[in-house]
Amino acid sequence: MSLTQKLMPFAVLSIFATVGASVVACGDDDTTATPTTDAGATDSGAVDGATTDSGPATDAGTDAAKVPVWEQLGADDAARYKAVQGLVGKIVTAELADTAIAPYFGAGRLKITADQLGECLSQQVATVLGAPTATATYPTTVFASDPAKKYTCRDMKTAHTGQGIADAIYTKFLTNAVTVVKTNIADPLGSEIVSKLAPVLTGSVKTDIVDNKVCTTDADCAASANHKTMKCTADTAPATTKSCQVASPL
Numbered sequence: 531m532s533l534t535q536k537l538m539p540f541a542v543l544s545i546f547a548t549v550g551a552s553v554v555a556c557g558d559d560d561t562t563a564t565p566t567t568d569a570g571a572t573d574s575g576a577v578d579g580a581t582t583d584s585g586p587a588t589d590a591g592t593d594a595a596k597v598p599v600w601e602q603l604g605a606d607d608a609a610r611y612k613a614v615q616g617l618v619g620k621i622v623t624a625e626l627a628d629t630a631i632a633p634y635f636g637a638g639r640l641k642i643t644a645d646q647l648g649e650c651l652s653q654q655v656a657t658v659l660g661a662p663t664a665t666a667t668y669p670t671t672v673f674a675s676d677p678a679k680k681y682t683c684r685d686m687k688t689a690h691t692g693q694g695i696a697d698a699i700y701t702k703f704l705t706n707a708v709t710v711v712k713t714n715i716a717d718p719l720g721s722e723i724v725s726k727l728a729p730v731l732t733g734s735v736k737t738d739i740v741d742n743k744v745c746t747t748d749a750d751c752a753a754s755a756n757h758k759t760m761k762c763t764a765d766t767a768p769a770t771t772k773s774c775q776v777a778s779p780l
């Protein structure tokens with residue numbers, strides 16, 4: 531059994547449920563933010579750096595004395611952003627290793643490259659984690675200095691419409707992401723990062739991404755424009771429902 535399967539989706543949701551409701555918007559900033567570097571989203575070394583930088587958060591004291599999550603990620607904004615890129619790279623790798631998630635990123639489905647996807651995600655995650663706008667904002671243009679790679683990241687609803695992402699698939703995606711954060715970044719910083727991301731990812735972002743079609747047979751999916759290429763698939767236990775999902779190639 532994989533690490534992902536061992537994690538109960540509902541356990542993750544209950545972690546999220548303990549988080550406050552201070553949602554950080556990530557879909558309505560300007561689109562002309564400073565472009566990011568060409569560093570690949572799969573760079574991973576900086577995550578370990580972030581782990582070792584988590585000391586200040588253990589200081590007892592008031593909230594005011596706490597070092598912000600963003601500042602714990604590295605010595606300066608460039609290092610902190612690199613840490614986020616490393617983390618996002620690991621998350622993407624974990625998602626693609628999950629046979630329920632990978633088909634959504636399969637051949638013919640992507641309009642953007644893996645680099646662009648990773649960089650858009652890094653900008654989004656860094657924004658939520660408190661990066662200054664000179665470092666990250668969302669939506670934004672990535673690889674702005676390279677005409678061949680330049681891309682303006684879309685808002686969540688536009689990017690995911692028509693993909694038929696069921697609630698259970700979304701939960702699985704989040705579970706994988708939380709696992710990566712918690713296994714790569716020691717507490718307390720790991721938990722603080724999850725706590726910062728949680729309200730955003732279970733709030734407006736989820737509403738914009740999940741496009742659930744409950745079904746009984748494949749014909750129910752075929753009858754829907756958004757789901758016609760999908761199969762009626764059992765949702766992740768303990769759910770007993772079925773929903774239209776991208777068919778696994780396995």
Ligand code: HEM
Nearest residue numbers: 631634635640641642650651683684689695699700703731
């Ligand atoms: C935590 C929740 C998620 C976040 C924050 C997120 C974020 C993003 C971002 C920033 C992009 C790039 C924007 C763009 O294409 O312009 C993107 C694209 C994409 N996302 Fe998500 N996503 C999430 C969940 C999911 C899930 C659960 C799936 C499917 C299992 C998924 C599938 C995709 C695909 C296939 C694309 C590329 C779309 C294209 O090339 O047209 N996402 N996502």
